[in-house]
Amino acid sequence: MTPKKALNYAYYPGCSLHASAGEYDLSTRELFKKLDIGLTEVPDWFCCGATPAHNVDELLSLSLCAKNLELAEQVEGDLAVACAACFSRLKTAQHVLAESDIKRRQVEKAIDAPVPLTSNVKHLLDILARDLGLEQLEQAVTKPLAGLKVACYYGCLLTRPTDVPNLDCVEAPTIMEDILKAAGAETVAWSHRMECCGANFTLSRPGVVIQLSHAILDSAKEAGADCIMVACPLCHGNLDIRQKEIEGVYNTEYAMPVFYITQLVGLATGLGADKLGLDALIVNPMPLLKEKGLV
Amino acid sequence: MKKKKMLLSTETMDVDFVRKVEALSGTSVRRCFQCGKCSAGCPMATFMEHPPNRVVRLLQLGQWQRILAGRSIWYCASCETCSTRCPNKVHLASIMDALRKLSWDAEGPSKESYVQLANRLFLQNIRTYGRQYEMRLAAVFNVKSGQFLKDLMLGPKLISKGKLKMFHQKNKNMTEIEKIFGRIEEMRKNGEAL
Numbered sequence: 001m002t003p004k005k006a007l008n009y010a011y012y013p014g015c016s017l018h019a020s021a022g023e024y025d026l027s028t029r030e031l032f033k034k035l036d037i038g039l040t041e042v043p044d045w046f047c048c049g050a051t052p053a054h055n056v057d058e059l060l061s062l063s064l065c066a067k068n069l070e071l072a073e074q075v076e077g078d079l080a081v082a083c084a085a086c087f088s089r090l091k092t093a094q095h096v097l098a099e100s101d102i103k104r105r106q107v108e109k110a111i112d113a114p115v116p117l118t119s120n121v122k123h124l125l126d127i128l129a130r131d132l133g134l135e136q137l138e139q140a141v142t143k144p145l146a147g148l149k150v151a152c153y154y155g156c157l158l159t160r161p162t163d164v165p166n167l168d169c170v171e172a173p174t175i176m177e178d179i180l181k182a183a184g185a186e187t188v189a190w191s192h193r194m195e196c197c198g199a200n201f202t203l204s205r206p207g208v209v210i211q212l213s214h215a216i217l218d219s220a221k222e223a224g225a226d227c228i229m230v231a232c233p234l235c236h237g238n239l240d241i242r243q244k245e246i247e248g249v250y251n252t253e254y255a256m257p258v259f260y261i262t263q264l265v266g267l268a269t270g271l272g273a274d275k276l277g278l279d280a281l282i283v284n285p286m287p288l289l290k291e292k293g294l295v
Numbered sequence: 296m297k298k299k300k301m302l303l304s305t306e307t308m309d310v311d312f313v314r315k316v317e318a319l320s321g322t323s324v325r326r327c328f329q330c331g332k333c334s335a336g337c338p339m340a341t342f343m344e345h346p347p348n349r350v351v352r353l354l355q356l357g358q359w360q361r362i363l364a365g366r367s368i369w370y371c372a373s374c375e376t377c378s379t380r381c382p383n384k385v386h387l388a389s390i391m392d393a394l395r396k397l398s399w400d401a402e403g404p405s406k407e408s409y410v411q412l413a414n415r416l417f418l419q420n421i422r423t424y425g426r427q428y429e430m431r432l433a434a435v436f437n438v439k440s441g442q443f444l445k446d447l448m449l450g451p452k453l454i455s456k457g458k459l460k461m462f463h464q465k466n467k468n469m470t471e472i473e474k475i476f477g478r479i480e481e482m483r484k485n486g487e488a489l
């Protein structure tokens with residue numbers, strides 16, 4: 001076995017993790033502590049602009065991302081990003097600015113600093129599966145998630161778009177399944193793992209979210225999944241927070257817990273429910289976890 | 296759309312607009328050969344009056360007013376499935392961004408106001424707080440859109456779970472973010488940026 005090298009990262013949590021997705025933040029910090037991976041939050045980071053910024057103002061979106069990349073330079077290590085949307089935005093900005101001299105000059109003028117184009121932006125999944133490695137991860141597992149059937153949900157932005165060097169295969173990624181298998185869980189094959197959940201329409205057009213998320217929940221249920229696993233606070237909000245509403249509209253019942261990846265992997269490494277923020281989930285996961293003997 | 300005749304003439308075909316979209320999006324509009332794969336995979340196509348491939352076709356024919364007057368571009372979820380699957384490397388998601396930008400700047404005649412309102416509030420929040428303040432975003436959206444009771448049932452549940460913070464997170468260095476917004480406005484005023 002190769003000797004373990006110290007892993008340290010600059011951490012960009014993103015706005016949601018400091019608000020509606022607090023349990024994602026908590027479980028990420030606890031899991032990384034347990035795995036001996038250092039996380040130092042980027043001091044005074046800004047919102048990346050998410051979808052609304054690039055929707056109507058690309059220059060603003062690029063500038064906000066570039067500013068964050070510049071702030072991250074203060075902390076040593078690659079940049080670890082938890083939210084799929086932030087990850088996609090930061091990666092895309094780097095790619096676009098490297099390709100276009102005109103846009104880079106505009107952005108550098110807007111933030112009054114050079115843009116770091118070579119810094120490594122990594123999603124948590126990448127860090128767990130590749131930097132730490134599946135072998136190391138498997139060794140850290142003390143309570144395998146035996147018998148838990150998980151539907152791994154990628155959503156849109158973890159793997160898209162294709163032209164930006166990204167996380168995994170754009171149409172048939174396996175990185176989430178790989179990690180879950182290392183944690184001892186079973187993963188199901190299902191049709192909607194990369195379909196959009198409606199994302200930020202949750203504010204402006206919730207009807208859209210209800211229709212799209214219903215199809216996702218339905219597909220997971222049909223595939224025999226006990227629960228869904230996500231790596232994005234928006235996917236989580238749509239599938240977990242709106243689940244009751246979706247059940248009402250379609251007159252059905254899912255009672256399908258939706259976990260963040262760090263919560264499930266955290267459970268496998270022996271972290272307690274209190275350290276993973278399981279009580280913050282809207283669909284109560286406790287009956288399922290008790291049934292499987294995991295808590 | 297179905298019953299309205301489309302008149303094509305040098306007067307109705309605005310090629311300059313297409314060039315602008317191509318410059319903004321960095322992708323070719325003319326390369327699309329209408330295979331329809333983008334619309335086939337689009338999760339939002341059912342909500343649009345012009346599905347993605349038709350948006351491109353209308354653009355190719357210089358009929359951009361029809362696109363900006365509708366809500367199709369505002370019903371794009373930016374999931375990038377279209378760009379990913381295009382066999383001819385048309386980056387449709389970027390074209391949608393460019394169209395929204397042009398509509399936004401023109402204070403467009405779009406029928407879709409809720410998505411625009413949400414975007415506007417989101418960007419205002421960044422300028423005021425540096426980060427998103429979800430509670431305020433939702434509350435102000437409901438007031439401004441006149442849907443006072445929207446998601447009322449979710450509120451107490453979210454607060455009890457600690458998911459809605461009563462106090463916002465604010466960056467320490469707000470002058471920095473204001474400067475970025477200011478410089479971009481300045482650049483646009485001087486014609487240095489689109």
